[in-house]
Amino acid sequence: MKKAYDTIIVGGGIVGCSIAFELAKRGVKDILLIERGYLASGATGRCGAGIRQQWGSKLNATLAVESTHIFENLESYTGYNYSCGLNQAGYLLIACTPKEWDQFQINLDVQHELGVESHVVDLEKDVYNYVPFINTDGIYGATFCQKDGHADPFHCTFAYAQGAKRMGVEILTYTTVESLIAEQGKIKGVHTSKGDFEASRVINCANGWAPGLAAQVGDEIPVFPERHQALVTEPVAPMGPNGPMPMVMSFHRRFYVQQSPHGSFIMGIAEDEPISFNYRSSWQFLEECCSIITNTLPALRGLRVVRQWAGLYDMSPDHCPIIDFSKNAEGLLNICGFSGHGFMIAPRVAILVANALCQQEDAIDIHMFSADRYRTGDILIEPSVV
Amino acid sequence: MRIEEHPVLDFERGEKITFTYNGQEIEAYPNETIVAALHAAGIRQLGESPELHRPRGLFCAIGNCSSCFMTVDGEPNMRVCVIKCKQGMVVESQKGKGVIRV
Numbered sequence: 001m002k003k004a005y006d007t008i009i010v011g012g013g014i015v016g017c018s019i020a021f022e023l024a025k026r027g028v029k030d031i032l033l034i035e036r037g038y039l040a041s042g043a044t045g046r047c048g049a050g051i052r053q054q055w056g057s058k059l060n061a062t063l064a065v066e067s068t069h070i071f072e073n074l075e076s077y078t079g080y081n082y083s084c085g086l087n088q089a090g091y092l093l094i095a096c097t098p099k100e101w102d103q104f105q106i107n108l109d110v111q112h113e114l115g116v117e118s119h120v121v122d123l124e125k126d127v128y129n130y131v132p133f134i135n136t137d138g139i140y141g142a143t144f145c146q147k148d149g150h151a152d153p154f155h156c157t158f159a160y161a162q163g164a165k166r167m168g169v170e171i172l173t174y175t176t177v178e179s180l181i182a183e184q185g186k187i188k189g190v191h192t193s194k195g196d197f198e199a200s201r202v203i204n205c206a207n208g209w210a211p212g213l214a215a216q217v218g219d220e221i222p223v224f225p226e227r228h229q230a231l232v233t234e235p236v237a238p239m240g241p242n243g244p245m246p247m248v249m250s251f252h253r254r255f256y257v258q259q260s261p262h263g264s265f266i267m268g269i270a271e272d273e274p275i276s277f278n279y280r281s282s283w284q285f286l287e288e289c290c291s292i293i294t295n296t297l298p299a300l301r302g303l304r305v306v307r308q309w310a311g312l313y314d315m316s317p318d319h320c321p322i323i324d325f326s327k328n329a330e331g332l333l334n335i336c337g338f339s340g341h342g343f344m345i346a347p348r349v350a351i352l353v354a355n356a357l358c359q360q361e362d363a364i365d366i367h368m369f370s371a372d373r374y375r376t377g378d379i380l381i382e383p384s385v386v
Numbered sequence: 387m388r389i390e391e392h393p394v395l396d397f398e399r400g401e402k403i404t405f406t407y408n409g410q411e412i413e414a415y416p417n418e419t420i421v422a423a424l425h426a427a428g429i430r431q432l433g434e435s436p437e438l439h440r441p442r443g444l445f446c447a448i449g450n451c452s453s454c455f456m457t458v459d460g461e462p463n464m465r466v467c468v469i470k471c472k473q474g475m476v477v478e479s480q481k482g483k484g485v486i487r488v
Contacts, residue, residue, distance in 0.1 A: 234463055236486050237482065237483045239486060302486055303486065
């Protein structure tokens with residue numbers, strides 16, 4: 001194996017793999033991607049697998065809309081022989097307070113400006129056309145977008161990785177990047193569990209572990225790991241109007257639940273979690289999650305849970321990603337802080353990053369994602385996150 | 387067919403009862419499983435494979451393998467190899483994925 005590369009990407013999740021693909025597509029040769037476990041073994045493979053365009057900020061909505069267009073054709077885009085499992089059964093967002101409902105109206109305006117086909121759902125009768133068994137007690141209003149849905153995080157990551165490999169990207173799994181090597185303000189490479197690799201450019205996509213690596217060269221990235229748990233039930237026949245039940249999501253009740261194309265229900269809740277790398281499962285989650293979700297969707301009461309797991313959200317202060325060109329080590333790019341919605345915006349973020357690194361034009365200014373925004377106050381506000 | 391005598395086990399089957407399987411009346415005992423009663427009545431195909439819908443018979447017999455999923459009294463995905471018989475229960479074979487009644 002070679003010891004020197006042009007670019008090293010740390011992290012084999014959807015972000016690392018999609019950036020590898022987009023860079024290779026733009027003609028960057030000599031890329032090495034290093035992953036500690038197997039591809040998508042971290043947050044990507046542990047996520048709720050949702051694709052949502054109903055965002056409250058124009059920036060997130062733009063990233064999500066353009067990413068969805070890529071998800072819609074990801075197989076042909078990357079030359080992947082399997083299905084990436086996209087199923088656009090829709091997202092039903094429910095508002096449980098008048099204040100939240102007011103926010104939804106503002107969000108709808110933002111979404112409509114970008115051409116998102118979201119709309120208000122009448123709670124008296126129309127809502128049952130989307131989720132036939134929903135309990136509307138305590139719900140003020142709901143919005144629906146048919147183009148939202150589900151995609152398989154593993155297949156999407158493998159699609160990008162295979163496409164990247166075909167263009168010459170080398171992928172090294174089961175290898176831990178232990179530290180970054182920097183000299184005189186320039187990045188020189190990485191020190192790994194399988195030896196040192198040289199590179200003049202390092203892209204740090206290590207999710208919750210990214211700030212720790214960045215700190216080694218003196219970069220302060222205010223991103224903290226937070227455990228989020230999810231569970232999956234046995235598969236049953238489709239429970240939506242024309243196939244799997246759409247995603248039902250509430251920010252106030254802090255839950256999401258959707259039926260996968262396979263028939264199983266994937267669900268999770270947001271709990272008050274300390275900053276920690278702990279990603280063990282807890283029985284408290286199982287109990288609370290089932291209780292909260294069956295309150296809104298009583299028909300799911302009879303379902304048996306088959307599996308439960310946890311993963312890490314990389315939380316940033318404003319719940320928006322940080323894309324930060326290092327000031328302490330030239331050639332180092334830190335990308336993290338996706339705060340639980342990295343999977344659904346990764347395709348567009350990868351294009352943004354690749355365009356910036358290849359000096360190509362992009363409609364979005366990458367510098368607004370810099371960690372400097374927390375000092376200057378130009379933070380990216382997102383009102384709609386679980 | 388039921389085992390009547392066994393060198394080390396005693397069978398306390400209880401009083402004879404009946405339940406229906408796909409509309410057919412089946413003789414059973416309260417201390418045996420649904421699968422045992424079906425087996426005694428000559429019914430060997432229990433479930434079907436999820437993708438190709440090929441027949442599946444009794445496999446693990448301890449409630450692990452999902453080979454014997456049936457709908458019991460309206461509840462889908464029941465592992466009938468570990469559920470005991472009750473008088474008048476309605477057992478139906480399940481084609482494809484179970485349907486949750488709303």
